[in-house]
Amino acid sequence: MKKTLFFVTTLNSGGIENYLLRFLRSFEGQIEPVIICKGNEFGELEEEYKKIKNIRLIKMNVGFFDLPSYIKIFKLIKTSNFDSVCDFTGNFSGLTLLAANMAKVKKRISFYRGSSNHFKETFFKLSYNKLMQFLVQKNATKILSNSRTAIEYFYPQVKRDNPKFQVIYNGIDARFFEEVMPFTKEDFDIPDKSFVVGHTGRYDVAKNHQTIIKIAEKLCSQHVDIYFVLCGKGTDTFLNSYVSSSPVLAGKVKILGYRNDVKRILPVFDLFLFPSITEGQPNSLIEAMVRGLPVVASNINPIIETTPEEIHPDLVAPLDVAGFCEKIESFYFNRAKLGEKNYSQWAKGNFDGEKLFNQFFNEL
Structure with missing residues (x-):
């Protein structure tokens, strides 16, 4: 059984949260998932997530330069023997993947689910965003996206055949x-x-x-x-x-x-x-x-x-x-x-x- 640490913002109903829920349902019993909600809240889908076997949900307030939270994250990763860490927060996965790298996790994944910046652009925010993206590139073993558009927006210099980057489209179970x-x-x-x-x-x-x-x-x-x-x-x-x-x-x-x-x-x-x-x-x-x-x-x-x-x-x-x-x-x-x-x-x-x-x- 694979043991994976996932990072999302919340468990409110949205594209990321519904995608991850459907994925975990499909592989129930084959993954031992731990999910950290960086926004310090769960949301409407909490009860649906709790139905998944072996799952652990954690609320944590993770700010831009929140050193105490990242120390907690590092200690959790270091002591939990995760097979992989996957962060769904795009560029903002930079510090979590750095912590995973320092803890010697072999598979470190950033999964981009949007195709543009979703914040009001200021000099400070763009500078922080650029730093986080640098950390993603340095610490991720794989960078995934659910669209080619996202990769072209965030990494316009990357060639299509670069094996570090991969598009995995959203999966739908039609029977549902x-x-x-x-x-x-x-x-x-x-x-x-x-x-x-x-x-x-x-x-x-x-x-x-x-x-x-x-x-x-x-x-x-x-x-x-x-x-x-x-x-x-x-x-x-x-x-x-x-x-x-x-x-x-x-x-x-x-x-x-x-x-x-x-x-x-x-x-x-x-x-x-x-x-x-x-x-x-x-x-x-x-x-x-x-x-x-x-x-x-x-x-x-x-x-x-x-x-x-x-x-x-x-x-x-x-x-x-x-x-x-x-x-x-x-x-x-x-x-x-x-x-x-x-x-x-x-x-x-x-x-x-x-x-x-x-x-x-x-x-x-």
Whole structure:
């Protein structure tokens, strides 16, 4: 059994956390995982993680130059005989991998899950980021990413055949989305014959909810039978007030907040909208395609990398509200097109969980 130390920020529901949860479920009994949450909190997925055999969860407040915390991390690694250490915090894994190197861990992995910096860039932060990236390069035995875009952004000088760098795409177990009792439109007070545009994803600038709302305002004002369903952590907190007070959106845009049953909600959608400004590799988009939903998405590189070539000419600039409305209406006015744009088999083949999780397991 492999003994691996993983670092994440929290166990709140997000791309990293759901990926790691699915991976550990797939190899339950073959890995003895220890997970340190650098943000000093667990989150919504804590109870799901606790169900995994032999797991140990640790909360720790790890700051930028938090020497006492890194000493604790070093001592834990030194005394625990880990086979591998894997940090999912990108450049910010520099100091944890340095500690792992000093403790003589043979396999030290930095796994990049985003394709750009997710912080307000200042001189201090960029300088610290550059130092951490230097430490990653010096101390990681392997640098992984879930997209080619991320490697090209963070390491533009690296050649594609460099064996230290590897892309491992997100894996999806299609059975997880097929063996469900789906909700119906009526469950959300939506008429059965209406046209539902859906989005799943936490409320975040990168997810571009402001553009989604602008699209909804335009389409709902023009078509009485178009509805929007948005679910994801924070959507209720940040969008409910505006939506409920809008004569155009109230009752037409359903804000569901965080849900642990997204697989039951996806069948309610007629079309999946995904106008992200930046991504690592979008789990939500892959899940929608696996479910057979047609997608209207932005034309950023990680989405181009995640979708079949046939879709690429129809991808839209992230802030082009009129362009998104036009694409959505092309499905609204021609419902037969919905079945023609089913990329389920393509997604299942390209993001097969067993194959891709095995790739990651072999690196640990």
